[in-house]
Amino acid sequence: MSEENWIEVGSTDSIEEEDLIRFDHQDKTFCVYKLTDGFYATDGICTHEAVHLEDGLVMDDEIECPMHQGIFNIKSGEALSPPACEDLKTYPVKVDNDKIFIKID
Amino acid sequence: MKNNIIILGGGQAGIYAAREIRQNDSKSNIKILGEENLLPYERPPLSKDFLLDKKKAEDLYFHSSDVLKNENIEFENISINKVDFENKKLFAKNDNVYSYDSLLISTGSENKKLTLDNNLKNDIYYLRNLEEAKKIKEIVSNKNKITIIGGGFIGLEIASSLSQLQKKVIVIEIGNQLMGRIIPKQIADLVQNTHIEHGNEIILNKQIEKITKKNDDYEILLNDNSLIETDFIIAGIGSTPTVKLFENTNLKLDNGIVTNQFCETSIKDVYAAGDVSNFYHPFYERNMRLESYQHAQNHGICAGKNIAGVKTEYTSIPWMWSDQFNLNLQLTGICDEYDEIIERGNDINNGVIYFFLKNNKIRGACGVGIIGKVGRDIRITSKLTEKDTIVDKQILSDQNLKLNKLIQK
Known part of the structure; x- marks a missing residue:
């Protein structure tokens, strides 16, 4: 595993619990979440239509798209409720010295 | 016990009911009878991404035929023309007879049509299904000045899409605001401003007196004597529940099929869900009929549970959306x-x-x-x-x- 793949997102206090921040890197965009048991990351764009999930509702380990209420499990990326039917890609996250890193392929 | 469960209507409520029944009942036969020769598909994109060529017909299906096959859900393209509730039978136009133990009616709703005194029936287009959307998409590519009669969700979504296809669009609405049936005026006015900013013309408070065909074009006369010239007319003036089949039966009808909070109709073992149902909502303590994506899905699921014997009240808070520009x-x-x-x-x-x-x-x-x-x-x-x-x-x-x-x- 190469160290270069871990990208710094920001400090751990930049996200409130049960909330998310948007993180853009090169030409890709991600959502980084703080849940009760830690930090998680997914693709930033809903798999149903091209809308960013940063304005979505985070609740009970789920992110709900603000446009059409497609729901995804944040930890697994699984599409839980239509109109979303394609899973959301997830990314490994680590915390080092109060900084959040995500691993992008 | 193995039952025959028939779902009459191959839309969103029907397919979600079928899959929910199967989740709770692995044995019964489940058959969906649909009037369109298509597996259940999503309608919201028809007026938007489909017209804009961002989505193709094959992108619209809720589930592939493999999913239905795996779950042992049959789909048959057939048109039913008679129902015998007493003997639990449905009769098709081709003389096929279908017997059921439980029946779900999810026939949806259909477009209201303009009443015109001259014979222009085939000149006015409506959008509800894929076939109509395909037709509009094809014809509109050669048209420039399009008139939409009715400033509701569907009319405005089409107006937004056609504007994005560089068409000149006029919307004529009989009421004093857009989307007046359910949207507050404050919000409707903001949407109206956006249409105007994009070049669409919005005409409120006007009725259509007459439409006249002039070669390949049309003249629309409004009740203030103003005249609109146009080369294509689409109407979206509301819809009515699809209940013609039940009009001379014992099934209780009142703005759709009357159901309780368990999707049960006035006839035992007959359920209704989706647009066609005028259902009792326990939270609001009144009956209502909704035409929306979320409702069709959740009501179908609720009906499915009740048909499978899992007694479930329908308590979803209504929710709907519209995307324009x-x-x-x-x-x-x-x-x-x-x-x-x-x-x-x-x-x-x-x-x-x-x-x-x-x-x-x-x-x-x-x-x-x-x-x-x-x-x-x-x-x-x-x-x-x-x-x-x-x-x-x-x-x-x-x-x-x-x-x-x-x-x-």
Whole structure:
């Protein structure tokens, strides 16, 4: 595993619990979440239509798209409720010295 | 026990009911009878991404035929023309007879048609199904000045799409605001401004007196004697529940099929779900009929549970959306029973929401904003409504304060 793949997102206090921040890197965009048991990351764009999930509702380990209420499990990326039917890609996250890193392929 | 379960109507409510029945009942035969020779598909994109060529027909199916095969759900393209509730039989036009133990009616709704004195029936286009959307898409490519009769969701979504295809669009609405049946005027006016900014012409408070065909074009005469020249006419003037088949039966009808909170009709073992059902909503303590994506899905699922013997009340708070240009409009609950209105935000770029309160609790809310800007707050509002929460109005009205603080866990 190469160290270069871990990208710094920001400090751990930049996200409130049960909330998310948007993180853009090169030409890709991600959502980084703080849940009760830690930090998680997914693709930033809903798999149903091209809308960013940063304005979505985070609740009970789920992110709900603000446009059409497609729901995804944040930890697994699984599409839980239509109109979303394609899973959301997830990314490994680590915390080092109060900084959040995500691993992008 | 193995039962024959028939689902009459191959739309969203029907397919979600079928899959929910199968989740709870591995043995019964489940058969969907659909009038369109297509597996159940999503209708919302027809007026938007399909017209704009961002989605193809094959992108619209809810589930592939493999999913239905794996779950042992049969789909048959057939048109039923008679129902015998007493003997539990359905009769098809081709003389096929279908016997059921339980029947779900999910026949949906159909477009109201304009009543015109001259013979222009085939000249006015409507959009409800894929075939109609394909036709409109094909013909409109050679047209330039398009008139849309009816300023409701469907008319305005088509107006938005055609404007994006560089067409000149005129919308004629009989009422004094757009989307007047369910959308508050404050929100409708914001949407109207966006249409005008994009070059669409919106004509309110006008009735159509006459439409005359002139070669390949049309002249529309309005009740103020003004004349509109156009080369293509689409009407979206509302819909009615598809109940003709049941008109001379014992099934209780009143603006659709009357059902209780368990999707049960007045006849034993007969259920109804989706657009066709005028259902009792226990939270609002009244009957209502809804035409929306979320309702068709959730009501179908609820009917499926009840048919499979899992007694379940339907308590979903209504929710619907419309996408026009770069705007996403959302409505939750009902906005016509209130003693107070609270406004959140005043800039469409950040989202504007109106909350409708009764006794300090939210009954409904409607918001519009650049895509993504109102969804989270509207979703939280649905939860607050459902939980019958007494809300802090200061938080509701201040866009800098997050609404999720109001949710009690």
